[in-house]
Amino acid sequence: MKKILLITILSLLFFSCENLDDGIKNSNSPNQFSQNFGQSVQRDFMGQVVDENNNPIESAIVKIGSNHVNTDSNGVFILYNVNVFEKFAYVSVEKMGYLLGSRSLVPTNGINKIKIMLIEKAPITTVNSGQTSEVNLPNGSKINFDGAFEDENGNSYSGSVSVFAYHLETSNSNISELMPGMLFAEAQDGSAKVLQTFGMLNVELAGASGEKLQIAEGHTAEISMKIDNTQLATASSTIPLWHFDEENGYWKEEGEATRQGDYYIGNVSHFSWWNVDAYQSMTTLNVTVVDGENNPIPNLGVTLTDQSGFISSTLTTNQNGNVSGLIPTNNSLTLEISGAFNYQEQIGSFNSNSSITIVISSASVNTFNFSGNVLDCDNNDFSNGYAVIAINNYVDYAPLVNGTFTSSYATYQDTFNYSVYGVNFGNNEFSTIVTGQADINVSNTVSINDLVVCLNSNTINLAGDFNLVVTRDDGNIYTFPNEIIQLVSPNNYKTTTTGSWAAGTIAQDQGYNFSINNLNGIIVPNQGLCQGYYSNNIYGENYNGTSSNGLIINNNEFYIQYTITFNTGPRIYTCHYIRN
Template identity: 45%
Template sequence: MKTNKLLVLGVALLTLVFTNCNSSDETPETYSFNFGNNKTSDFAGKIVDENNQPIAGVTVEMSGQTITTAADGTFTLSNVAVKERFAYMTTSKPGFINGSRMVFPHEGVNNVTIMMLERNVIATIPSGQTSVVSLPSTTRVTFDGAFMLENGQPYNGNVKVSMHFLDSRDPYVFDKMPGNLIGTREDGSISGMETYGMVNVELYGDNDEKLQIATGHTANISMPIATNQLDTAPATIPLWHFDEATGLWKEEGFSRKIGNRYIGNVSHFTWWNNDYAYVVATLNVVVTNFDGTPVNGVRVTISRQNGSTGDVLMNLGTTGPNGTLSAGVPRNEPLTFRAFTADGLLINTQVLPASNEMVRTVYVVIPVANKQ
């Protein structure tokens, strides 16, 4: 608590220093992002529903370790095998869509919040005929009527459709979405992503068996483009589906901009995401008091100046007990860096210049001590 008071007192005098860590000889053409070496990390988290209420009895799994959330929705996992720039956990509970989170682990305890979405059957449609299912957001999916069981056998009967749309402007989008905005492009390279909206669709049969679109068939997805993104929305944009096994999004096809919507075809269902892709670099954030002591719990976001107007690109997370965090950010683009106290108070907004560096660091120094 002393740290939070110190942050508030130091707002007016907060200073931020931006430095590059590697040689400027590195060029985008020779750069290749990787997740680093093996290490172990500690994690603490909380699982909540869409009303921010804790969910007990959620199974949390990470690198072979499994734990169940307590009555207050919390969990801890220690000495988890991860990569230097990749840690992936999954959550599951009957009645909810599976949740997950991918983080860039830092030293000390990594804090994670996952907001799980309820399985919401919004429509029941017949197989064998074209059907359109819509949400109040105007997101809609058109099915041609061909479905199959998970084992590939044809399915004939009623199809229950569960569907959620995540607007890029949703203040909880990074808590609700799976993984993180990191994905694999069709050429195999790792990319960062800026979302223009995503949708989850799950299909169930009469006996709650899981279904998929039949092999060789597609469904059409139409999603609205947020008004603050219309001026930057490209004519075509990559489509990505989330791979629960790897914790990464995978590029598969594209959507076309038609009016104020993105429309594309998909051959299977999971989460689907319309995203601008960018080359990813690592940003390290170090927050200290004037005397060099680390500051815990500072939340950091990044937005692209060349991206959607006023849109927060990524919630990078919060600093750990050692005052640091690491995350993937766009390479060679000017970025707007924002830091917040644990109570949500904005304590700094800073433009970071474009850089070709693979790794760069932001130092936040709070020069006023709260002596007690």
């Protein structure tokens, strides 16, 4: 099934198609192409950086132009008054151990919210210079090298070559967060194109000393990209090849690939991201979702599918209940709404810019509005941060404007529980958590006032990436270099195993929860673990003679001691965490 990513003007989403022809003119020069993104303007950005399991990534470096900032323990970043083009902004993210992440968008007034998902960088094999070699990926995609490599200075390289490769398939539900930039490109004739992807391949090469390598000048490598099973029926015999320009933030056409069976095969002269993409006539569609009383419904997923199998990514309605993007012309479409609703309707076709309104009246839709303020230690409005609002599986990071925040949540429910806390973005400090129950029979407005973020309260924050040394009660010692501690709510944490076995968490990605009961004590509650794989029980043991299950030295070092009950009996583990 082909995918057309709706490229939106929303601050929560990816790209603006409004007045596209006015801002991007045909050009035969890449420099001229980028210069036609309009005048320099100042815009505000807020976003979250996560890994492929949606765990926040702390201390990632986020760059927009000459501005940069590190993400906090929630993976959140904030940059205000950044100079960007009025019709194009490029956000890149660097973190050791991950591929370069990025997002391109046309920035709007107000806060531009984005989410970027980073891909772990791990070599899949090693090849040798001077020899032909074939590198195979798990899904059948492959790369063939002729053995000629060079370093970044153009010098010939001889030795072993580590190959990092990742095929982003169109069926990946996170493609919008994982892909670099956006599906917007410069064709060979200099014109602007909106792409329909059949898959993307990233390849990076490194020498024996870790130096970056490329294919030697005058040589090529053959890439063979597996076509997604959902797209086999519509994949053409040839398709343009596009590479991602990591400096400028958009795709550029370079060559073409030929279909051979279930694969697209082409030759490339360098590596970054490569994309096999078609394109077709497009038009703009604006969708507004409202309830039976004409109130806009935010935070809903909108997906469009046409009769030939083209499918859009799922976009989220903004506070006005609106999404906007590009669709294929003259095609009937199926519109699906997800989130709090299960709704489907046939619409179209459209051959020019159009707007439609979808009325959800099959059941009572309740929209709750959250608002509040955050204060510093002196009870002054605190603006360098945000509020975290958690409802069921929905979490919103609401920026502070003059110390206040607003957010909305739509649901069929009459009541639900919520939790809210304030965060100091600069120092990773947070307020105490406020919990409550919203009830539509009482009010659809929830006010959370005077959340105090203060240097003297809750300054211990154990979220982040740690080196873990586990000492078992029989004297065996195990070391794990990347144990992720995730902040679930103030003073409450969850570990995420990054290895196949760590901290006694037998199954991969099975962690345990713990909390801080005071500034130097950790509590490990009795909880299920591994779901019967070896054991179902984990519980804390007193550490070092204290009355708690762990001891905090400081934000960068702490101990946890716990017991896992195996079939053969209990075993005690002492975990020493040191921040990377």
